[in-house]
Amino acid sequence: MGGENSQLSSYLKSMIRSLPDHPIPGVTFRDITTLMDDPTGFARVIDGMAEPFLEQGITKVAAIEARGFMVGGALAYRLGTGFVPVRKKGKLPYKTVSMSYELEYGTDELEIHVDAAQAGDRILLVDDLIATGGTAVAAIQLFRSVGAEIIASSFIIDLVDLGGAEKVRAAGVDVYTLLQY
Numbered sequence: 527m528g529g530e531n532s533q534l535s536s537y538l539k540s541m542i543r544s545l546p547d548h549p550i551p552g553v554t555f556r557d558i559t560t561l562m563d564d565p566t567g568f569a570r571v572i573d574g575m576a577e578p579f580l581e582q583g584i585t586k587v588a589a590i591e592a593r594g595f596m597v598g599g600a601l602a603y604r605l606g607t608g609f610v611p612v613r614k615k616g617k618l619p620y621k622t623v624s625m626s627y628e629l630e631y632g633t634d635e636l637e638i639h640v641d642a643a644q645a646g647d648r649i650l651l652v653d654d655l656i657a658t659g660g661t662a663v664a665a666i667q668l669f670r671s672v673g674a675e676i677i678a679s680s681f682i683i684d685l686v687d688l689g690g691a692e693k694v695r696a697a698g699v700d701v702y703t704l705l706q707y
């Protein structure tokens with residue numbers, strides 16, 4: 527099992543483009559566009575993220591704008607669930623609930639529609655990557671504010687040194703990642 531996982535993660539890593547000093551000196555940007563552009567890579571990402579949740583009674587996949595949308599729609603289809611977009615402030619047309627979160631410089635806000643999820647929903651939260659975890663924790667708080675339960679969170683990439691996965695676990699939500707840097 528561990529062997530299979532490390533084979534999968536080496537395969538996926540070989541297709542991720544790493545850009546040193548982007549967007550600022552000292553940061554290595556992990557670009558998933560080269561992975562998602564590859565039919566086998568894309569399929570392995572979706573199958574790998576879906577596998578732990580095939581029998582978990584997930585009712586909705588929620589994905590965070592924008593890169594999370596690359597995996598969220600396909601995962602919802604694979605799991606046979608609805609899809610909920612978590613969007614940056616000001617994009618959703620109907621009544622929303624909002625949650626602000628910390629960026630490296632300043633703050634931003636995420637929103638969902640007030641009726642996007644409710645008590646009884648079992649939500650899987652997904653994104654391409656977890657870094658500090660600020661974005662994911664804000665999304666978790668948003669769903670809790672409308673009474674919906676986040677069953678788990680899943681990311682292609684975990685930037686381990688930034689501690690985001692620990693922050694999400696401390697907020698009471700399990701974290702699944704396909705590969706770590």
Ligand SMILES: O=P(O)(O)OC[C@H]1O[C@H](OP(=O)(O)OP(=O)(O)O)[C@H](O)[C@@H]1O
Binds near residue numbers: 594653655657659
């Ligand atoms: O764990 P954190 O430190 O919160 O960072 C992770 C978030 O940062 C990236 O999105 P970004 O805000 O760059 O937006 P994008 O998806 O629109 O590119 C990434 O797709 C995650 O959503």
Ligand SMILES: Nc1ncnc2[nH]cnc12
Binds near residue numbers: 555556
């Ligand atoms: N190093 C990184 N690469 C890609 N996306 C990111 N989001 C936050 N840190 C990132």
